[in-house]
Amino acid sequence: xxxxxxxxxxxxxxxxxxxxxxxxxxxxxxxxxxxxxxxxxxxxxxxxxxxxxxxxxxxxxxxxxxxxxxxxxxxxxxxxxxxxxxxxxxxxxxxxxxxxxxxxxxxxxxxxxxxxxxxxxxxxxxxxxxxxxxxxxxxxxxxxxxxxxxxxxxxxxxxxxxxxxxxxxxxxxxxxxxxxxxxxxxxxxxxxxxxxxxxxxxxxxxxxxxxxxxxxxxxxxxxxxxxxxxxxxxxxxxxxxxxxxxxxxxxxxxxxxxxxxxxxxxxxxxxxxxxxxxxxxxxxxxxxxxxxxxxxxxxxxxxxxxxxxxxxxxxxxxxxxxxxxxxxxxxxxxxxxxxxxxxxxxxxxxxxxxxxxxxxxxxxxxxxxxxxxxxxxxxxxxxx
Numbered sequence: 059x060x061x062x063x064x065x066x067x068x069x070x071x072x073x074x075x076x077x078x079x080x081x082x083x084x085x086x087x088x089x090x091x092x093x094x095x096x097x098x099x100x101x102x103x104x105x106x107x108x109x110x111x112x113x114x115x116x117x118x119x120x121x122x123x124x125x126x127x128x129x130x131x132x133x134x135x136x137x138x139x140x141x142x143x144x145x146x147x148x149x150x151x152x153x154x155x156x157x158x159x160x161x162x163x164x165x166x167x168x169x170x171x172x173x174x175x176x177x178x179x180x181x182x183x184x185x186x187x188x189x190x191x192x193x194x195x196x197x198x199x200x201x202x203x204x205x206x207x208x209x210x211x212x213x214x215x216x217x218x219x220x221x222x223x224x225x226x227x228x229x230x231x232x233x234x235x236x237x238x239x240x241x242x243x244x245x246x247x248x249x250x251x252x253x254x255x256x257x258x259x260x261x262x263x264x265x266x267x268x269x270x271x272x273x274x275x276x277x278x279x280x281x282x283x284x285x286x287x288x289x290x291x292x293x294x295x296x297x298x299x300x301x302x303x304x305x306x307x308x309x310x311x312x313x314x315x316x317x318x319x320x321x322x323x324x325x326x327x328x329x330x331x332x333x334x335x336x337x338x339x340x341x342x343x344x345x346x347x348x349x350x351x352x353x354x355x356x357x358x359x360x361x362x363x364x365x366x367x368x369x370x371x372x373x374x375x376x377x378x379x380x381x382x383x384x385x386x387x388x389x390x391x392x393x394x395x396x397x398x399x400x401x402x403x404x405x406x407x408x409x410x411x412x413x414x415x416x417x418x419x420x421x422x423x424x425x426x427x428x429x430x431x432x433x434x435x436x437x438x439x440x441x442x
Contacts, residue, residue, distance in 0.1 A: 295320025
């Protein structure tokens with residue numbers, strides 16, 4: 059990623075597709091196209107301007123080919139790297155590199171999923187792993203629960219601290235009209251909910267929804283001439299440590315550490331410069347692990363850091379301001395939606411949930427079972 063130039067490209071357009079449970083008959087490709095149409099309208103471009111296209115999904119085996127057919131375009135540059143929910147953060151880096159190299163001018167990254175409508179088992183098939191499958195784990199929850207249990211054992215992290223992550227996410231969701239969850243949540247309610255895989259109750263686990271969206275990336279110069287203020291791409295980084303949780307080198311340290319360090323280096327920034335954080339919170343432990351690994355607190359101190367409303371509205375660090383995968387939306391692969399939220403925060407478009415200082419956003423995507431991590435740092439015009 060060292061070849062990426064700080065601020066050379068920007069996200070110019072961003073939009074969600076329909077979310078939650080979509081209309082009968084809607085396909086993942088329909089949602090992709092809906093997101094693309096809205097994102098292009100958001101920045102004032104048209105489909106004919108798009109010459110770079112990226113996507114990844116679980117419901118379409120050759121998703122990029124299917125999307126090209128659906129849209130009826132012939133992009134000069136394409137990408138469909140599949141790293142699970144972090145695919146889209148990887149795609150951002152790839153799109154920036156392609157634009158820098160002159161391989162395309164306007165790149166669109168899209169996603170769509172109808173996993174709630176069709177059922178999770180139909181939307182995503184599990185692979186057989188001879189070291190784990192015989193033990194019949196409830197994946198992915200059991201894998202993340204293993205990491206949470208280790209963190210609790212090693213650092214004294216409590217179930218109440220995990221629950222604080224879910225409560226903060228719900229508090230943000232209550233400020234977001236598009237969020238799936240509309241009822242207040244307490245730590246006591248999280249702990250009293252149905253147990254899924256110890257230490258997680260159902261409220262420690264992400265939603266199962268339909269949804270998708272798209273972002274539009276172009277050169278910084280071109281982005282300046284479009285409808286909305288650009289979200290400049292200041293830095294990107296990644297870290298891949300394993301595929302299966304039984305092969306994770308350290309259950310308490312994720313590839314977010316390497317991803318964040320690489321992104322900060324390119325951006326010439328550090329965690330203390332970040333105003334708003336959008337993390338892939340598939341489970342409550344994710345937020346704790348990623349805040350530690352990305353440098354917002356020391357390793358082992360994440361539980362204390364998220365307590366007392368510190369990451370909730372009016373807290374010290376705004377985290378997952380849309381309500382996150384825990385309370386806003388989680389259509390199987392969530393990483394594109396945190397990019398959309400970060401762009402909107404930098405523009406000041408978020409209404410009741412808008413953070414006061416919003417020049418730098420850290421976006422961190424997670425794929426697999428804490429397997430493939432990717433960070434993107436975005437900034438307003440004041441940062442370039």
